Amino acid sequence: MLKCTISLLGSLLIFLTSCSIENKEKINYTKTDLSKMSLEEILDVPITFSDKEYTLEKVKEINIPIDSVSENWSVYPIYYDADTVQYYVQGNEAINSIDFYDLDKKRLYKRVRFERTGNNMISSLNNFFIKNVDSIYIFESNKGSLVLTNIKGEILKRYLLPKKHFFDVIANMGANFYVKESKAYFCADIFSGMQLHEITEDYVKNQRTIGVFSFQKQSIEFIPPNAPLYLSDINIPATFLNSSYSFNNSIFVQQNNFTGVISYSANRENYNYAVLRHKSFDKDKAKEIRRESNGISYDNYFLILDNKKNNLFYSVILEGIDEKDINGKENSYEDKPITIVIADENFHHAGEITLPKDTHFRNIMVTKEGLLVSNANPKNPNNDEGVLSFTLYKPKQIK
């Protein structure tokens, strides 16, 4: 009788415990404002898995010969879909041009050259946005201007950002700017010119992280999402304060470089949140980070990309590695393995793949055909500086 009672009580206890674990796992973080959490709390938020599962399959390689004045990698790679033709586009600083490469015919299609001096000068081709062939916007970040040009290289209009906001917006490989209707959307550089000790909770909580330039008013307003409070944590190194962005017609997405926290919105006002990380994310190691830590040892959520065609997102992660390799040689940023996490429309983890080591470079774009990944890793034995080389990967549904 006693044995029976103990067994019964034990079973009841196990049942109750399993119920509480079940409930804990079912916390819905989508509606939780993760931006209000501390760094410690954020790192404890688990990944939510999707019912669907995908992987990426290698489809083909695309190799395009380039001339002696062109690079086979870019600081700001662009994919442009002109319906019947698809282009890989990059700024060519050496000769001050924007170069359009036809991905089907595998050749340079058009080189749009600009002057370096005079009224029609373009001072920097590091950041640009192609709305269509008649409307190409070049962001001269060093001059605080946005230049409207076209495929003929004609300078149609030069917009000047308000002087006080010259350095408050940025565009880079992980945060391309975007033009829609009469507005340009930028990542706000909220820490521009600040000392690390000035990044306090009071400062951070009031910062909006998207800068919108109005072409009509020639003014900038800053809109949500607000900067997450955990950015004021004194242990986050400066290089991890940034976020990557994806802007498109239907959804704005932001992913923090260190925590993997996603903020997304369809109306650009109300944001939902998610945590998107790779499966082997080491939260204990992340919690040990210090301001002076070497960034190479930690995961870097480098790019967030939108695959509208398949209703998926890709988070491109440069995984943390040891400071030295097995032979005692210093590892560099280029040695970090590239892992791509595939997410469904709610940013639930729907698969991941780590790309082959020493093969790819972080020029990665979503195209009509799939995910285009540069092969220009400096350690790739096949890397040829005379060839622009990509591997095309396609998503494949497993479940």
Place this chain on the structure above:
Amino acid sequence: MNKVVFSFLILLSVLVSCSEDYTKDKVFLDTLSKEFMEGKKQILIIPVEGCPGCRDKSLNFMQRNIGHKEIGFVLTTKRSLKDIRLMLMSKEIDLSDKKFEPLVLDTESKAYQTGIMDKFPVLYQLENGNIKEKHVLSASYVDEALNSFGLRESQLK
């Protein structure tokens, strides 16, 4: 006696822990020729890739001070000579100009291999051939650091 030895060891360990570890930096500087290093008080290493603003300001500084007997300049790349050549082309710097003869091109990525380079220019201050200070010229520090030379400040703008 033991107390004295112990105190000395503590003091020694504090001194050692306070001094910067320039082992990697020294390995890199040792790859540079004796002729190049002779008489140098500053060495500026500029990466082709990385922070473009920091690079450009450092390049401006280089253009105005190349040939100065106390300052040595090194351009480094993760990739190849082509990257250096194209970057210089974009700045309309002609390497065939005789004034650039003292410039060292690190085309074998030694600065990266030795682990001294990330994405910002690096400035060494030397004393009797030894590293006295090392400065990483990040975006917020590059102007201040280059101005500290007190050489041609007005031209750094």
